[in-house]
Amino acid sequence: MTLTTSTDLLDRAESSTPGGVHSNVRLAGPRTFIARAAGARLWDVDGKDYVDHLLGQGPNFLGHAPAPVLDAVDRASRDGIIFGGQHRLELEAAETLLSTIGWADMVRFTVTGTEAVQAAIRLARAHTGRSRILRFEGQYHGWLDNVLLAPTNGRWGPASAGQLRGDLDHTIVIPWNDTSAVDAAFKLYGDDIAAIITEPAMINAGAIPPQPGYLEHLRRTTTDHDALLIFDEVITGFRLALGGGAEAFQITPDLATYGKAMAGGVPVAAFAGRGDIMERIVTSGVNHSGTLNGNAIGSAAVIATLAQLRDNPPYERIHDHGTTLMRQLPRIAADHGYTLNVHGFPAAFHLSFGAAAVSDWRSLQQLDLAQYDRFSHHLVDHGIWVTGRGIWYTSAAHGPQELADALERFETAIATWTAATS
Ligand SMILES: Cc1ncc(COP(=O)(O)O)c(C=O)c1O
Known part of the structure; x- marks a missing residue:
């Protein structure tokens, strides 16, 4: 060599x-x-x-080093990056994101997609008063203990040393694109399912599109059982369409997570959703925190990236x-x-x-x-x-x-x- x-x-x-x-x-x-x-x-x-x-x-x-994003980040950072207080750019980034995706009332920024997923799951549990999360074989929702999964001898369980089996106690894992598996899970656990979390198209686990009617089935079933539908749009957001999977497949979730494509490579992510659910962060004691959330660099990058995608699709x-x-x-x-x-x-x-x-x-x-x-x-x-x-x-x-x-x-x-x- x-x-x-x-x-x-x-x-x-x-x-x-x-x-x-x-x-x-x-x-x-x-x-x-x-x-x-x-x-x-x-x-x-x-x-x-x-x-x-x-x-x-x-x-x-x-693409790498997109000039409009770099310029916006450079300009913003010269006035300071993080203040422990509010600033105009994070407000404008929030408004831009909401008007771009179209369906959500409110948004909070995070730094990683992993955190955004955690916030969405916590909100779903708080909103419904239920514990179980229904999700799908092969999908990745971040690296933390309550979401990291791998198959061992045909059973989905902890994927990392140091994870506890109990971390996944409230997680139900079923095959994707199988409406009967969804129905069976709701039949067994319907009263305790807080949410279905899914990528609207299963990109991370092999770029697998939803079969016709599948997302509609998830939407209908969650609504019928007073559970929430969370789209993990960390990959699909702003990529499959400007409005992500929700636009591409014309299905409106209750909550969604975003990251990756939304900021030209700058580390920022978000979760967004219905106002009555998102408001619980303030009204019902749901904690969502983060020192770096809404920092000026990430906010400037979101505004510049989404402007590019909107003005020059x-x-x-x-x-x-x-x-x-x-x-x-x-x-x-x-x-x-x-x-x-x-x-x-x-x-x-x-x-x-x-x-x-x-x-x-x-x-x-x-x-x-x-x-x-x-x-x-x-x-x-x-x-x-x-x-x-x-x-x-x-x-x-x-x-x-x-x-x-x-x-x-x-x-x-x-x-x-x-x-x-x-
Ligand atoms: C669908 C999906 N959700 C969540 C995550 C976690 O995002 P991050 O790596 O920014 O923490 C990823 C990362 O690849 C992802 O693909």
Whole structure:
């Protein structure tokens, strides 16, 4: 192995930081050190460039270093960042977010999607006076004890050492896209289900769209049982449509969480919802706190990002770019004797070896995910920045040159994959 600056830095990082990375999600990804990024490209510390289809796990929906967001953040930060008091930018960010999503009455900002989910779950329990949360196999709602799940011998339970089995006592896990499983859960536990929490399209667990009528069923069932419907829009928000999954699928939740695409890569997230539920933070003793919430940098980034998405909507371009990739990648693979499965959305699709009709986490497992995981490292070696989970994101900054480079690099990678595996 040639010693690169990246391997040198990783060597150093492993002494100061567990695994040399600051999120376990990155342990399985490329260990490359990035020097800089612009638009839809990254450059590593050794000078190699990558077409970015990871987008930092989603936030860089406008591309890296979007000038209007950087300018707004720069201007805002010169007047101070955090005050322990209110300021005009957080008010304007809240109003902008609400007018952009359209359906919610009130919003609170957080720093991460994980926190936003926690607040939504707490609010749902306080509002309904119930304890159970109904959720779906494979979905990720953050890394905290009461939401982190993994399957062991067919049962969903704690995913991390240090988690207590009891942390998940009030969680019911069922397959996605299965209306009868929802009905069965409500039959058994209906009186104690505070909320269903779901991504409106299951992007994190394989870019799986809802089947026709499924979200309508969730909406109807929760309403009939006086439970709440929480959309976790941390990935889908502002990405599947300006108004997120709620707009794309024309279903109005009671609460929703947002993050990633809403701030051009700046760390900020939010939860929003019906006024009578959100007001409980003040009227009914529901605690939601956070030193950094509503800081000027995040607020300025939200305003600038949502203005970009509203005034210069990238959705059609992203649709065309992503659709071309979804068509071309399997075709190129087929030319080299490989069957690739692709499904999902042009802005976020899932790629893997094999073929399956994917409608939930279980059917996703029929694909050769392990081979794709290995192949993803080969793609990185060939200048396409992806991880092993199979999700390819498309940003507003992906243009014709990125498309040509991605297709050419993909072809070289798949053509040499035979050699790599034989
Ligand atoms: C659907 C969903 N919800 C919540 C989260 C947690 O967000 P964060 O990583 O900002 O804490 C994620 C992160 O990937 C996510 O995909």
